[in-house]
Amino acid sequence: MSSRLIFLLAGVLATWILSIATGRQLWYNMAYLLSAILALSFIWAQLSIRSLTVRRQARNRRTQVGQFAEEHMELTNRSRVPKLWIEVEDYSTLPWHDVSRVVSMLRSGRSFSWQIRTLCMQRGRYRLGPITVRSGDPLGIFEVKQHMPSSSYLLVFPSTVELPFFEPSISEMSGGETHQRRTYQVTTNAAGVRDYLPGDSLNRIHWATTARLNRLMTKEFELDPTSNIWIYLDLFAGVEVKMAWQQPSPEVGIFALDGQFRRNNLELPPNTTEYGVTAAASLARYFLLRNRAVGMSSQGRTREFLQADRGERQINKILEALAVVEARGTLPFSQLVATDGMRLNRNDTVVAISADPATEWGEALQDLQRRGVNSIAVIVDGRSFGRAVSYTPLLTALETANIATYILHRDEPISDALSDPYSEQRVGRAVSALRQEW
Template identity: 40%
Template sequence: MHALRPIALVALALLLFVAAHGTGIDLFFQLSYLLVGIVIVAYLWAWLNLRGLSVRREVFTHRAQVGDVVRERMTLVNHWFLPKLWIEVIDRSNLPDHSAGFVAYLPGYDQRRQVIRTTCTMRGKFRLGPVTLVSSDLLGLFRFQRDIPGDNEILVYPRTVPLPGFVLPGAELPGGQDLRRRTYHVTPNVAAIRDYQPGDGFNRIHWRSTARLGRLMVKEFELDPTAEVYVALDMHEYVQQAWRPVERTSGRQFRRTTESTEEYAVHAAASIARHVLEQNRAVGLIAWGQRREVIPPEREARQLYKILEALAELRAYGSASLAEVLSAENARFGRNCTLVVITPSLDERWVTGVQHLRYRGVRIVAILIDAESFGGGRSNESIRGRLAELRVPTCVWQRGQPLTTALAQTAAMGLHHAGAPHARPS
């Protein structure tokens, strides 16, 4: 439409010029010259409006969490003495709900600042930028744009919530013995007392022995057999469901929505990891999404951020089913391990994998995301029945239900059912 306007004016000028030669009327000559002049001036106006401009972007944080507000400051600078009467700034960021565009008038050697506040609604790694500048003349004959390269990245962690009512079963070792393995972490199991060495933390000092012996004595610890927790997240592509209809964009990429079993599963995994670490227990993550993601259990504070970073970019593009993942990773699970399985899968083969782990003494908690409540699949009643036979604490999380309420069902069921199953199949 914009390209037709100057062409129409030039065509009209030519007709007037031809009419002027045919009739000899000076007014037609003047009108034709005027129209050509308007087109030339409008073109130069719009083109020059984009010269001598620069854009600066300042992101105040490169990491955030779903629900946080991200602040960004964008500055448009005019380096020329000529004023810029109309400049539109179009932001090409892919952060959801991020609207950083604006329209500005800039006098000569002036600048315009815009502070953008965006509430993070979706986890993932997103791009802030680049920017496209758009200018037009007063008559709207020409519309030019200029791409300004440069962008920043922001990583949005999944949201976590406190889980005061969620209790995990403790793992056991044969005979109830501790793991005779020293650790640099503070655990409930004190192994020995030794002399203080430079670099030892003051929280390791044993004050009674220090007072009795007259010199600083510190405690050494052993690993706590109840502390190791694995969160197994089912990222099989073909078991996921979404509530709202989604549109295919390119290849297998879909427009994302927070109301999906994938996002619910990631939210649950992040919250459980935080909950376990707050209890001073080691937690790890297993998820086969677009790639194999395995984080060994640790109890350090940085472990939460390692898990959150992995979950932020994790997508349900996995080709392996949950049963295959449990089979491939089963060497990691022993009697000193508690396994939390999070899945919307209705394939009962993964329950068979859980059964084998139960006979080896692995404590298991199952969190079933109800795919039926997301508008797809069927009831998971048969899965729940088989897990009940294995005495696996199970909760069902339905769409729209708070995670805290859903996981409280596990505590209500009673974790005393987490003992070994009655009989082993022949």
């Protein structure tokens, strides 16, 4: 209850008491006036919130870190009574997404619309809405509100960076042996022809053989012999290292319109999980753009497992999974590598991403290496995030097994970190030291 309403109610009560006690016409007139103001203000406030419609339209339901989330809002007055003021309050969870507005003097049958463009700075699943609409009488005595519970969700994919200098050697990325397994998918490897079966696509019919044999014949395909790429991401809760971080406000002005500027100046949260997720997304995109089949496996709050596949659809599926993963898993990374690695074929390639300094997952990669599964290790350096740990035993084990290893440091561009393996960095530092001695 507002102070104005309390004051008005007190005035109405006092004037009626005085008018009855004294019988003077002046107090009766004052009582009638204040009572009329109270009644009219109440009726006006009730009418001010009725026949209002709010239309909310998102440009898309999926976007990516470094891109904009855009919405179009439209407020329409469908009553015959003008609305002196309307406050729209939004409860979206997307940071810096300022939808709330105060609209003044919305005439009958008129609409007021506005655009919202928010630069997405952190991956995740965010709620857009609900909305509360407030209004009242001209004197501010009564305030009424209407809650509109409808809401939708926006999925923000993790950012991906270009990897121009990430070039795993041929021995690390060798092609596999021919699988010689038939598939219903159309691949580049035609295996032969067979009789047409109901449900076969017309574009698989081999017309030359059909004309020669005088019956419909369908082409058969085999799986591509190129090895699959598997990305294993460590989401074990005991491994994550966080630092205090507050999401900065989005860039405004002319620089906010430059997509290249945004991508080059993105600030990742100081969190080992965020660095690992960004590396996983970037590596998946790197291999998929080179027509490699990529799969993914992780165990966080939920189990995420995507079969190896190619194409833009697979990129979207991987980014969609990585958008919501959290380091809340109870399965150590070494067990994930060991159990999921059992289903891999010879000459497949595993890219293992972890901030765990334990040597167990390095030993699991060694076991895969002995079976003919190529391995690449990406270590997120927890020391650069403030944890006092040593990665020397793990690095020694990986180097002994001849497993290519890359190290991600806080505030270091991921494209730079993935440009040179750890062993080459050591050689480079040794050469530089020798040159300085000479």
